[in-house]
Every structure is written in C-alpha cells, then in structure tokens.
Amino acid sequence: MVEKDxxxxxxxxxxxxxxxxxxxxxxxxxxxxxSKRLGIFFKHKIPYAESELKSWVRSFRGGIILLCLFLVTxxxxxxxxxxxxxxxxxxxVYAIYAASWDLLSGVxxxxxxxxxxxxxLGGYMCAAFVKFLGFHWFPSIIIGGALGVLFGLIIAIPSLxxxxxxxxxxxxxxxxxxxxxxxxxxxxxxxxxxxxxxNVAFLQSLTLRxxxxxxxxxxxxxxxxxxxxxxxxxNSKLGTIFKGIRDDEYATEAAGINVTRYKLLAFCIxxxxxxxxxxxxxxxxxxxxxxxxxxxxSFYPIIMVVVGGISTISGAAFGAYFFYVLNEIITQLCSDxxxxxxxxxxxxxxxLFFAIILLVVVRxxxxxxxxxxxxRSKDLWxxxxxx
Amino acid sequence: xxxxxxxxxxxxxxxxxxxxxxxxxxxxxxxxxxxIGPNGAGKTTLFNLISGFEKSNTGSIMFDGVNVTRFSTHKxxxxxxxxxxxxxxxxxxxxxxxxxxxxxxxxxGKARSEDIGVDKLASTILASVGLIDKARIPPIIxxxxxxKKLEIAxxxxxxxxxxxxxxxxxxxxxxxxxxxxxLIKQLNYEGYTIIIxxxxxxxxxxxVPRVLVMNQGKLIADGPPKxxxxxxxxxxxxxxxxxx
Numbered sequence: 038m039v040e041k042d043x044x045x046x047x048x049x050x051x052x053x054x055x056x057x058x059x060x061x062x063x064x065x066x067x068x069x070x071x072s073k074r075l076g077i078f079f080k081h082k083i084p085y086a087e088s089e090l091k092s093w094v095r096s097f098r099g100g101i102i103l104l105c106l107f108l109v110t111x112x113x114x115x116x117x118x119x120x121x122x123x124x125x126x127x128x129x130v131y132a133i134y135a136a137s138w139d140l141l142s143g144v145x146x147x148x149x150x151x152x153x154x155x156x157x158l159g160g161y162m163c164a165a166f167v168k169f170l171g172f173h174w175f176p177s178i179i180i181g182g183a184l185g186v187l188f189g190l191i192i193a194i195p196s197l198x199x200x201x202x203x204x205x206x207x208x209x210x211x212x213x214x215x216x217x218x219x220x221x222x223x224x225x226x227x228x229x230x231x232x233x234x235x236n237v238a239f240l241q242s243l244t245l246r247x248x249x250x251x252x253x254x255x256x257x258x259x260x261x262x263x264x265x266x267x268x269x270x271x272n273s274k275l276g277t278i279f280k281g282i283r284d285d286e287y288a289t290e291a292a293g294i295n296v297t298r299y300k301l302l303a304f305c306i307x308x309x310x311x312x313x314x315x316x317x318x319x320x321x322x323x324x325x326x327x328x329x330x331x332x333x334x335s336f337y338p339i340i341m342v343v344v345g346g347i348s349t350i351s352g353a354a355f356g357a358y359f360f361y362v363l364n365e366i367i368t369q370l371c372s373d374x375x376x377x378x379x380x381x382x383x384x385x386x387x388x389l390f391f392a393i394i395l396l397v398v399v400r401x402x403x404x405x406x407x408x409x410x411x412x413r414s415k416d417l418w419x420x421x422x423x424x
Numbered sequence: 425x426x427x428x429x430x431x432x433x434x435x436x437x438x439x440x441x442x443x444x445x446x447x448x449x450x451x452x453x454x455x456x457x458x459x460i461g462p463n464g465a466g467k468t469t470l471f472n473l474i475s476g477f478e479k480s481n482t483g484s485i486m487f488d489g490v491n492v493t494r495f496s497t498h499k500x501x502x503x504x505x506x507x508x509x510x511x512x513x514x515x516x517x518x519x520x521x522x523x524x525x526x527x528x529x530x531x532x533g534k535a536r537s538e539d540i541g542v543d544k545l546a547s548t549i550l551a552s553v554g555l556i557d558k559a560r561i562p563p564i565i566x567x568x569x570x571x572k573k574l575e576i577a578x579x580x581x582x583x584x585x586x587x588x589x590x591x592x593x594x595x596x597x598x599x600x601x602x603x604x605x606x607l608i609k610q611l612n613y614e615g616y617t618i619i620i621x622x623x624x625x626x627x628x629x630x631x632v633p634r635v636l637v638m639n640q641g642k643l644i645a646d647g648p649p650k651x652x653x654x655x656x657x658x659x660x661x662x663x664x665x666x667x668x
Contacts, residue, residue, distance in 0.1 A: 274529055274542060281515045281526040288513035291475070293501035293530025293582035 138338035141307035143348035146283030151212030159312025160319035185312020193304035216330035233326035346405025434483035445641035461638035504585030514563035527581025
C-alpha cells in the first residue's frame with residue numbers, strides 16, 4: 038500500500054501546472070535520510086534547481102517580461118517628451134500600488150476596497166516629514182511606507198473579525214473616514230485641512246526636464262525593487278501560507294497556522310508598499326490633498342489587477358500600465374481628433390471609450406489580460422521560429 | 425503509556441439543543457479508538473470541541489497534562505492535536521505538495537523539518553500516503569479517495585501526537601477503504617494516537633480495539649467492539665426501540 042520508491046513522474050505534470058518560480062529560494066540538494074517518525078526509507082529527491090533565475094531569463098516568459106521592462110524604460114527616454122515621462126512615472130506608481138493590493142486581496146484573500154487609505158496616508162506622512170521636519174526625500178519615502186504599516190495595523194486589527202464583503206465595506210468606510218478627517222477645516226492643525234500639504238520641495242535645483250528624468254529613473258528603480266520583493270514573497274513559503282488562507286481559512290487554521298498573525302502580516306506588507314507608492318506620487322505632484330482618499334483611488338488598483346490578472350503580482354503591474362497608459366492615449370486621441378463640438382457635448386467621451394474598452398477586456402478574459410497576452414505572443418514567437 | 429487525553433464533563437449547547445451532553449472519557453497514548461453513533465449523535469461536535477473549533481460550555485479537556493480547554497485551534501495543533509474534516513477541505517488552488525507544505529509551516533512541522541527541509545518533509549509525507557505522483561497537481565481534479573488521503577497528509581504534516589479522523593471512510597469504495605485502513609494501522613504502529621469517528625462498519629469494528637458510542641450527545645458505551653455491539657442501548661440507538 039505505502040508506495041515507497043516513487044519518483045516524481047515529470048511527464049504527468051503538464052506545463053500549466055509546473056510553474057516557473059524565478060524568485061524563489063533555490064532548493065538545496067539534501068542527502069538521503071531515514072525518516073525516524075514515519076519509519077520509511079525514501080529515495081525520492083527533489084530535482085535540484087540550479088540557478089532558477091538563469092533558466093527563467095532564458096525562458097519565453099522571462100524574456101518577454103524583460104523586453105517589456107526595457108521598452109518601458111526606453112520609450113520615454115527616446116521620445117524625450119515631458120508628457121511621456123509624466124505618464125510613465127504615474128504608471129509606475131500605480132504598478133506598485135496595484136501590486137500591493139493584489140498581495141493583500143488576490144493572494145491572501147482579504148479583499149480591501151479602501152486601499153486608498155494606505156496610499157494617501159503614505160503620501161501625507163512623507164509630505165509632513167519632507168516639508169515640516171526637513172527630512173531628505175529618500176528616508177521619507179521609507180517612513181511613508183512604515184507609517185502606512187502602522188495605520189495598516191490600526192485598520193487590520195479591528196477588521197480581523199470581518200470576512201468577505203464585510204471586510205471590503207469596512208475598509209471602504211475607513212478610507213472615507215480618512216477623507217472626512219483630512220478635509221475637516223476644524224481639525225486643520227492636525228490633519229492639514231482641505232488644501233492638504235502644498236509646495237513640497239523635491240529636487241528643486243534641477244530644470245523641469247532633468248527633474249522628470251531623475252524622478253523617472255528613481256521610480257523605475259523603486260518599482261523594480263518593490264515588485265521583486267513582492268514576487269519573492271509570492272513565491273516563498275510565506276506566499277504559500279497566504280494562498281492557503283485565501284483558499285480555506287479554517288483548513289489552514291486546522292493545519293496549525295496562526296491565521297490571525299499571517300493576516301496581519303499581509304496587511305502590513307501591503308500597507309508598506311501602498312505607502313511607498315503614495316509617497317512617490319506625492320513627491321511627483323509636489324502636493325497632497327484629501328481627495329487622494331476618495332474611493333476612486335481605492336478602485337483604481339482593483340480595476341488594474343482585474344484587468345491584469347488577480348493573484349499574480351506581475352499581472353498587477355501589467356494592468357497598471359495597460360490601464361493608465363491607455364487612458365492617457367485615449368484622452369489624447371479624443372482631444373486631438375474629435376471635432377470640437379462633439380467634445381463640447383460629450384465632455385467625458387474619452388472616459389466613455391475607455392470604459393467600453395475595459396468592459397470588453399473584462400468580458401472576454403477570465404483571469405486577466407496578462408496570461409493570454411503572454412500565451413499569444415509565445416504562439417506568435419513559435420510560429421515565427423517555424424515550429 | 426499514559427493518559428494523553430482526558431475529557432471531563434464536556435458539554436456544548438447550541439441554544440436549546442445540547443449537542444454534547446456531559447461526556448467524559450480518557451484516551452491512552454498510542455491507542456486506536458473508534459467513535460461511533462448515528463447521524464446527529466454529536467461526533468463531529470465532539471471533534472470540534474477537542475480540536476478547538478468550538479468552545480465548550482462546561483467541562484475540561486486535558487491534553488498531556490495541559491488544560492487546553494480555552495486554547496485556540498492553532499495553539500492546540502502546537503500541542504499536538506490535529507483533526508481532519510468529514511467533508512474534505514483541500515486548499516483548492518494550491519498543488520498537493522503545497523497543501524502539505526502549509527501543514528509543515530506550523531510550529532511543530534517546522535521544528536520537525538529543521539534537518540531535512542520543508543520540501544523534503546512534505547514529499548516524504550505525500551509519499552507515505554501514496555500521493556507522491558500527484559505532488560504538483562491541484563486537488564480539484566483528484567478523485568475523492570485521493571482527497572481523503574490528502575486530508576490525512578496535511579494533518580500529519582503538523583507532526584501531531586493525537587489525530588482526530590472525522591469519517592475517513594465515508595464515500596469510498598471497498599478497495600479505497602482498505603487502503604485507508606492500512607494507512608491508519610501503519611500510523612498507529614508508528615506511535616500516533618488516533619480517534620476515528622465513523623459509522624458502524626465491519627471494517628472499523630475489526631480495526632479498533634476500543635469503541636466509544638454516542639447517541640444524542642451522550643456517551644452510552646465504551647469498550648471492545650464485540651461487547652459494545654451487544655449492549656441494548658447501542659442497538660436501540662441505531663435501530664430504535666423494539667428492534668432486534
């Protein structure tokens with residue numbers, strides 16, 4: 038009955054199931070050992086994964102992701118227009134923000150409709166430290182993230198009892214509460230009032246073009262670092278526990294995991310990166326206003342992740358770029374090519390077109406846009422190679 | 425050998441319904457015990473109480489000398505009590521290996537895996553239940569018998585002392601039941617204390633040397649299977665009064 042001497046039959050495993058994990062910690066090759074408690078000998082060895090990063094880079098998936106990253110870096114630098122820099126910086130901010138939402142809601146299953154709370158609080162904290170306490174912007178970004186964690190805990194601890202739709206609404210309520218608090222004129226001394234924090238000095242000594250290029254490169258580096266960290270978490274054992282909590286919280290609890298502690302951890306990590314995204318957003322704009330807590334900013338990461346692919350961190354980044362860049366392109370096209378009387382009548386016609394495109398995308402892709410896009414390009418690539 | 429589990433006057437009420445009514449018994453370390461009773465007798469509620477999914481109204485649970493009555497579920501797993509579910513609850517979007525790895529990430533599982541690593545330990549456990557072929561396959565497409573094995577594998581992953589198996593045979597064909605019975609015999613031989621909740625089955629009664637019988641929340645019999653089946657109250661519980 039007990040099947041000893043079983044080797045993993047790799048042919049049984051289809052391509053879809055065997056996922057490549059470029060950022061997971063490589064498995065070491067342990068020698069055989071008698072399992073004392075179970076009392077059986079085992080000869081099974083896990084295939085030694087030598088330099089998974091190298092094999093990922095050489096694979097199609099890795100190649101295309103690196104190519105996209107390369108293009109994303111290169112296009113604004115080549116075209117050298119200020120508008121492109123601005124658009125791509127904001128897209129990168131949203132990439133980090135959407136990925137942080139995905140980590141909490143897609144991977145751990147704690148769906149949050151109020152992520153703007155972390156986003157905005159990160160921005161406000163960073164602005165306060167830069168403007169009023171005179172900190173350099175780099176530690177302020179980290180502080181923005183860290184204080185976002187603090188507020189993440191403040192939100193998370195009461196929400197631990199809430200599940201599903203109640204958690205979503207509770208988090209939405211919290212972000213709207215932030216909106217009210219930070220708009221109230223009577224609490225201006227603490228919460229800065231309806232004008233928020235203005236004129237935050239950031240790289241003032243550079244020309245506009247130099248400032249934008251610097252911001253672009255900074256945002257790019259920070260985005261790569263943040264998303265890599267989130268991917269490492271996703272592919273690690275911690276990520277497995279998070280996914281277990283999403284799939285069946287009680288079964289995970291029955292298996293011995295302290296689900297409460299790991300939920301808090303998920304909130305903290307997610308709030309940290311959302312805070313960092315908010316800080317960069319604030320530094321780019323130069324100010325932060327209470328409208329950053331509006332529910333629109335909570336729904337942006339949700340749309341981006343749904344479009345890109347839920348519970349894949351890279352899908353969030355893809356969705357962020359797709360959403361934001363496409364939005365800007367459509368707005369630009371509409372203002373350029375549509376006759377002006379039409380523009381007067383339908384002042385938001387760009388939004389209308391964009392909404393239709395989003396509907397079509399969501400209707401025809403089940404698990405987001407990124408996976409089919411990669412698959413189709415892979416098929417195209419195979420076709421071109423003559424397979 | 426000592427007493428590993430001591431239940432004293434355990435009671436659980438849901439509003440007007442008393443699901444578990446003043447139940448007391450002791451389980452010795454390393455023993456194999458069956459818990460039988462008709463549907464609604466309170467077997468699953470008793471398992472919920474012992475493993476921490478429900479809090480009892482009165483009574484105490486002593487495990488290995490520790491009073492675990494007010495402990496949460498994962499804390500009891502840390503002390504060595506693990507249960508499986510009657511209706512299987514696999515983590516459906518993870519692979520089978522990942523399912524077991526989640527169990528190995530519990531404190532006891534991690535302590536056990538310190539020398540060989542979590543992946544190796546998980547593979548060993550999967551191999552011992554016979555699922556190593558399906559290590560990287562998500563449980564959605566597995567047949568029911570394999571899902572039951574996966575439940576047991578995930579329970580084993582947290583390195584328990586006491587295993588509470590909730591209806592491990594229900595819904596399986598005869599061959600699959602024999603496989604699970606062999607697995608349980610093997611586990612008991614290796615030192616696990618096991619309580620099996622189930623219905624009166626020829627195989628179950630042949631397997632366990634001691635049986636507890638519940639009916640309507642009360643413990644009505646406790647002894648070897650041969651004796652228990654002849655007790656009047658047990659027969660009445662299953663067949664009603666006036667039956668043979």
